[in-house]
Amino acid sequence: TGSSRPQRMLKAVQKNATKGDPESVISAIDYYCRHKEWAMNVGDEKGLILDSVLTEVNPSTALELGTYCGYSTVRIARLLSPGSKLITVEFNPAFAAVARQIIAYAGLQDKVTLVEGPSGDLIPKMKARFGIKSFDFVFLDHWKDRYVPDTKLLEDCGLVSEGSVLLADNVICPGAPEYLKYVRNSPRYESRYYKSNLEYTKVEDGLEKSVFLG
Numbered sequence: 001t002g003s004s005r006p007q008r009m010l011k012a013v014q015k016n017a018t019k020g021d022p023e024s025v026i027s028a029i030d031y032y033c034r035h036k037e038w039a040m041n042v043g044d045e046k047g048l049i050l051d052s053v054l055t056e057v058n059p060s061t062a063l064e065l066g067t068y069c070g071y072s073t074v075r076i077a078r079l080l081s082p083g084s085k086l087i088t089v090e091f092n093p094a095f096a097a098v099a100r101q102i103i104a105y106a107g108l109q110d111k112v113t114l115v116e117g118p119s120g121d122l123i124p125k126m127k128a129r130f131g132i133k134s135f136d137f138v139f140l141d142h143w144k145d146r147y148v149p150d151t152k153l154l155e156d157c158g159l160v161s162e163g164s165v166l167l168a169d170n171v172i173c174p175g176a177p178e179y180l181k182y183v184r185n186s187p188r189y190e191s192r193y194y195k196s197n198l199e200y201t202k203v204e205d206g207l208e209k210s211v212f213l214g
């Protein structure tokens with residue numbers, strides 16, 4: 001059987017990036033996905049917004065829902081302060097296997113814990129398993145119809161506290177309309193939309209940043 005798109009992306013990283021250099025891993029993936037084969041990474045344009053929000057928050061503990069190949073995992077982990085941790089959740093074993101290799105190639109494996117399994121099962125176990133009090137930053141990039149249920153689950157499990165920042169990808173394309181309604185109408189969130197473009201295209205998309213008010 002042939003290779004998969006994630007496997008071809010990994011090959012492109014191994015061929016074109018420098019081991020231990022996260023910037024070169026990011027560039028290699030962006031080049032491959034822009035010029036060879038599109039893939040659903042947050043990408044370079046929305047990635048700059050992710051970088052600026054992340055730098056502003058400077059989280060001690062961060063959560064990513066939907067690792068896929070680890071592109072945004074590398075973008076987030078490379079900006080974490082020493083001693084800070086990123087937990088990323090992925091339930092597709094093939095994607096998780098590729099992501100682990102891409103994260104390791106970037107030399108960021110000590111800052112990242114990739115947990116395999118469905119977010120709905122793993123979120124309630126975060127406190128016990130990883131000693132997390134609450135997440136300072138959450139990047140939502142998994143199935144779009146799961147953004148609302150998982151946000152409610154994070155609230156119910158006490159995994160967000162006053163000042164925690166949620167950043168959601170794809171709120172326009174493919175779209176997460178229920179999520180936008182939820183965070184924009186809730187008195188518990190201060191929300192802001194960052195207009196951008198769908199990765200590697202001219203189609204509009206954007207990120208929604210929502211600060212939990214407690």
Ligand SMILES: CNc1ncnc2c1ncn2[C@@H]1O[C@H](/C=C/CNC(=O)c2cc(-c3ccc(F)cc3)cc(O)c2O)[C@H](F)[C@H]1O
Binds near residue numbers: 040
């Ligand atoms: C539900 N709980 C889960 N737990 C753990 N891992 C999960 C869970 N749910 C999914 N995963 C895991 O998270 C990933 C899912 C990402 C989904 N992303 C997209 O669909 C997505 C789609 C487009 C897109 C836009 C236009 C177009 F024409 C075609 C595609 C663009 C984007 O940036 C996206 O992020 C992974 F695949 C899945 O195993």
Ligand SMILES: [Mg+2]
Binds near residue numbers: 040041042141169170
């Ligand atoms: Mg996305």
